[in-house]
Amino acid sequence: MNIALFFRCSGLHCCGGQALCHPATAGDTVMLSLSPSTAIKSGSWAVGESVILTWIGEQQAVFPSHTGRASVNILTGALTLSSVMVADSGVYVVQGSDPQLQANASITVVETISNVTLSVNETNLIEFSGSAVVKCSVSSGSSLSFLWMNSSSEVTASDRVQLTDGNSTLTIVNVTRYDLGPFMCVFNPVSNGNSDALNFAISxxxxxxxxxxxxxxxxxxxxxxxxxxxxxxxxxxxxxxxxxxxxxxxxxxxxxxxxxxxxxxxxxxxxxxxxxxxxxxxxxxxxxxxxxKSGSEQQAVSVAAASAVIVWTLLLKGADVSFSP
Structure with a gap:
């Protein structure tokens, strides 16, 4: 029988078939159910090579590894896991014997992030002659996915920008005046863990x-x-x-x-x-x-000079030159 296995976390439909599902958070309740819904009178659930539980009719037996945390709906064959842990990540397989069927799906459980911190080599730098090295770390958390932000823009690798150590370390070579920040790192999709903002003083x-x-x-x-x-x-x-x-x-x-x-x-x-x-x-x-001098001043000077030349010429000729006040 062709059947798809859907993953529901905290009551939300997350994925189906054999797809890698959206991570669940440690401590959540996770449900794996079949689609289309099928009445299974007997069968078993396993993760990897480890059997979680089996059931026949109304009777179910939970193995010690999942005692108190796993149960099956005897009508639909849906598996419910409570208080999931990072160790619960893996491929889950349901095997039906009445009727005969098999389906599987992957679960990833992520531990929430705590105490996100940044460490930096130097915050006072000179343009084109200094490099900034910023490291991001957490006290706890799993499946860390480091993402760096400069204000509201994602930081990507380039000739001057290096992301190393699984993207946990940001290096900016030969900083410029546009590398002031604020810089921060964020983490896995279930934690929304952000570091404090970091600003540089660049001369x-x-x-x-x-x-x-x-x-x-x-x-x-x-x-x-x-x-x-x-x-x-x-x-x-x-x-x-x-x-x-x-x-x-x-x-x-x-x-x-x-x-x-x-x-x-x-x-x-x-x-x-x-x-x-x-x-x-x-x-x-x-x-x-x-x-x-302005145009009018230059014209007045020119007129005065011309008048002086005329007067001097007349004097040379012995003319009687008089000046009226």
């Missing part, structure tokens, strides 16, 4: 500098303008900022350099220098500022 930069003048990228300004230069750099910890004008350091630190009522002689290259005392790295950005 990086300074780089990706930017320098704006009066809020934009303009470099040409009129005499008398007020200039506000703002410097920024990506850096952890924040970079120390120093200003230089025409190659000479000035007594101004921080992201802001302000100039009021500028003159033409203040034209030239303005530089912002950034330094990170954790990474011992520095970076510089320079903008060349041109300060000149």
């Amino acid at each position: 990086y930069g300074p780089d990706n500098m930017a320098l704006t003048v009066n809020g934009n990228n303009s470099t040409s300004f009129s005499v008398g303008s007020n200039l506000t230069m703002l410097c920024s750099a990506q850096s952890n910890p924040p970079a120390l900022l120093q200003w230089a004008v025409r190659g000479e350091l000035v007594n101004t630190t921080g992201p802001l350099l302000e100039l009021f009522s500028v003159s033409e002689d203040q034209s030239g290259p303005y530089s912002c220098l950034a330094f990170n005392n954790h990474t011992n790295m520095n970076s510089t950005i320079t903008t060349n500022i041109m300060i000149s």
